[in-house]
Amino acid sequence: xxxxxxxxxxxxxxxxxxxxxxxxxxxxxxxxxxxxxxxxxxxxxxxxxxxxxxxxxxxxxxxxxxxxxxxxxxxxxxxxxxxxxxxxxxxxxxxxxxxxxxxxxxxxxxxxxxxxxxxxxxxxxxxxxxxxxxxxxxxxxxxxxxxxxxxxxxxxxxxxxxxxxxxxxxxxxxxxxxxxxxxxxxxxxxxxxxxxxxxxxxxxxxxxxxxxxxxxxxxxxxxxxxxxxxxxxxxxxxxxxxxxxxxxxxxxxxxxxxxxxxxxxxxxxxxxxxxxxxxxxxxxxxxxxxxxxxxxxxxxxxxxxxxxxxxxxxxxxxxxxxxxxxxxxxxxxxxxxxxxxxxxxxxxxxxxxxxxxxxxxxxxxxxxxxxxxxxxxxxxxxxxxxxxxxxxxxxxxxxxxxxxxxxxxxxxxxxxxxxxxxxxxxxxxxxxxxxxxxxxxxxxxxxxxxxxxxxxxxxxxxxxxxxxxxxxxxxxxxxxxxxxxxxxxxxxxxxxxxxxxxxxxxxxxxxxxxxxxxxxxxxxxxxxxxxxxxxxxxxxxxxxxxxxxxxxxxxxxxxxxxxxxxxxxxxxxxxxxxxxxxxxxxxxxxxxxxxxxxxxxxxxxxxxxxxxxxx
Numbered sequence: 001x002x003x004x005x006x007x008x009x010x011x012x013x014x015x016x017x018x019x020x021x022x023x024x025x026x027x028x029x030x031x032x033x034x035x036x037x038x039x040x041x042x043x044x045x046x047x048x049x050x051x052x053x054x055x056x057x058x059x060x061x062x063x064x065x066x067x068x069x070x071x072x073x074x075x076x077x078x079x080x081x082x083x084x085x086x087x088x089x090x091x092x093x094x095x096x097x098x099x100x101x102x103x104x105x106x107x108x109x110x111x112x113x114x115x116x117x118x119x120x121x122x123x124x125x126x127x128x129x130x131x132x133x134x135x136x137x138x139x140x141x142x143x144x145x146x147x148x149x150x151x152x153x154x155x156x157x158x159x160x161x162x163x164x165x166x167x168x169x170x171x172x173x174x175x176x177x178x179x180x181x182x183x184x185x186x187x188x189x190x191x192x193x194x195x196x197x198x199x200x201x202x203x204x205x206x207x208x209x210x211x212x213x214x215x216x217x218x219x220x221x222x223x224x225x226x227x228x229x230x231x232x233x234x235x236x237x238x239x240x241x242x243x244x245x246x247x248x249x250x251x252x253x254x255x256x257x258x259x260x261x262x263x264x265x266x267x268x269x270x271x272x273x274x275x276x277x278x279x280x281x282x283x284x285x286x287x288x289x290x291x292x293x294x295x296x297x298x299x300x301x302x303x304x305x306x307x308x309x310x311x312x313x314x315x316x317x318x319x320x321x322x323x324x325x326x327x328x329x330x331x332x333x334x335x336x337x338x339x340x341x342x343x344x345x346x347x348x349x350x351x352x353x354x355x356x357x358x359x360x361x362x363x364x365x366x367x368x369x370x371x372x373x374x375x376x377x378x379x380x381x382x383x384x385x386x387x388x389x390x391x392x393x394x395x396x397x398x399x400x401x402x403x404x405x406x407x408x409x410x411x412x413x414x415x416x417x418x419x420x421x422x423x424x425x426x427x428x429x430x431x432x433x434x435x436x437x438x439x440x441x442x443x444x445x446x447x448x449x450x451x452x453x454x455x456x457x458x459x460x461x462x463x464x465x466x467x468x469x470x471x472x473x474x475x476x477x478x479x480x481x482x483x484x485x486x487x488x489x490x491x492x493x494x495x496x497x498x499x500x501x502x503x504x505x506x507x508x509x510x511x512x513x514x515x516x517x518x519x520x521x522x523x524x525x526x527x528x529x530x531x532x533x534x535x536x537x538x539x540x541x542x543x544x545x546x547x548x549x550x551x552x553x554x555x556x557x558x559x560x561x562x563x564x565x566x567x568x569x570x571x572x573x574x575x576x577x578x579x580x581x582x583x584x585x586x587x588x589x590x591x592x593x594x595x596x597x598x599x600x601x602x603x604x605x606x607x608x609x610x611x612x613x614x615x
Contacts, residue, residue: 343441
């Protein structure tokens with residue numbers, strides 16, 4: 001694992017059988033006020049018939065109307081506050097509640113007689129280029145919207161838009177239906193996820209900050225006569241579309257521009273290189289006699305899969321027993337001593353764990369003293385129980401987390417910021433001896449048994465989880481972590497895909513990933529249900545690669561190239577979607593109207609896969 005190289009694979013197809021497109025998902029009841037009336041008539045033979053009993057109840061389904069619950073938002077694209085080559089993609093927003101776009105109605109679009117829901121969503125995603133409109137403002141709800149059961153003094157976010165501009169930007173009802181659909185996918189645990197996706201009808205403009213607003217269209221169709229129009233903005237975000245004209249996605253650009261390597265400092269060209277190549281860093285060390293020196297330290301992450309680490313005889317009684325002196329240089333290796341001391345401090349910090357561990361070990365000691373033979377003691381120590389004393393859940397969970405290096409201070413994992421610079425990926429192997437020292441320091445807390453009795457080792461054996469013999473992984477520090485929350489990572493060894501035992505965000509820009517086994521390559525891509533939409537860009541020409549309706553697979557050498565007739569206003573980057581749909585029908589040789597799911601399938605862009613190879 002001394003060097004790494006990377007290359008990019010293009011996924012030309014959506015992952016079949018992993019994502020399903022649907023036209024819409026209407027709710028059982030839309031938002032509004034409902035009345036339930038019940039009538040009951042009781043008739044008893046040979047008695048006078050009584051008047052029927054009737055009663056009426058009113059209830060209100062509110063749902064989102066003037067703001068969007070942050071928990072409802074799944075993701076947006078392009079990512080908020082990002083800077084990338086987005087001139088050929090359609091901004092979109094993904095909502096966790098798949099019925100939300102159809103929970104309300106646009107005025108005059110609800111068939112009261114048939115009591116049917118409309119296909120047209122009540123929401124639209126409008127994209128504004130720089131300086132087209134001002135920022136949204138918070139105002140009292142009462143002057144504009146008096147209906148609903150909410151507090152009339154609630155504040156709402158309102159956009160004031162020149163009506164002429166709005167008439168240019170506003171999708172028709174048919175376009176709204178085409179630009180909104182539902183996607184089904186699978187979570188990592190196999191459970192189903194169903195999401196609503198809303199696309200903009202407009203492309204971003206290069207060299208500018210573009211702002212997307214999810215707006216409400218309730219009652220707007222009959223109120224476009226004034227010079228300006230006010231729309232409720234439920235959610236908004238901005239991004240910058242740079243000047244690049246290539247077709248590479250920002251996802252691909254961020255990954256391929258990462259600096260890759262192992263978790264070590266660069267060589268200095270002197271005798272210290274023998275330590276630097278093993279992942280050590282020099283740190284200040286205060287000795288017990290108050291003297292100060294420099295010692296070598298490495299965390300649990302070291303370069304390479306083959307780790308030649310020392311073995312120790314446990315238990316140890318102090319961290320000093322784990323100091324290693326290099327007589328050639330006269331310097332100490334404090335790595336394992338620091339790990340043991342850290343385990344002790346983490347255990348003391350967690351009061352619930354420390355008390356549970358001490359009490360459990362004391363109960364085990366009392367149980368062992370009641371046993372008259374060694375065989376009885378071994379029987380009592382079977383599996384996860386010591387006598388009638390099962391290992392407390394808080395204790396077993398604590399050691400399970402520590403075995404995956406959870407809750408370890410980051411400066412113990414990466415002792416020098418230079419080990420993990422910005423926009424970098426660093427590969428490593430996990431030093432099992434470092435982990436063993438950490439756990440021994442924690443388990444030795446409140447020692448209640450004589451080490452020679454055998455009870456200490458047996459209690460430790462049933463408490464600390466059996467770890468994988470080889471654990472490898474990487475740390476990734478990049479804006480990618482913030483911009484693409486649905487990142488999928490797959491690790492491969494010599495025998496195929498590896499079990500991913502931990503993947504966790506440590507901050508907005510840092511993620512850790514651990515695998516059971518020796519890592520030889522790693523692939524990055526996005527979840528199928530978060531694929532974005534747009535056009536292939538080549539030599540300033542936009543085109544759509546056509547797909548088969550039934551399978552979703554790309555049709556060989558079949559594309560629709562955008563021409564002048566496909567633009568409603570090219571200066572405004574607004575597409576004439578009715579012309580695009582007619583051209584798609586002609587190209588695909590179909591006379592039936594395209595549904596929202598079929599339309600989305602044609603516009604979906606294949607997710608790039610970036611693969612790093614370790615040599």
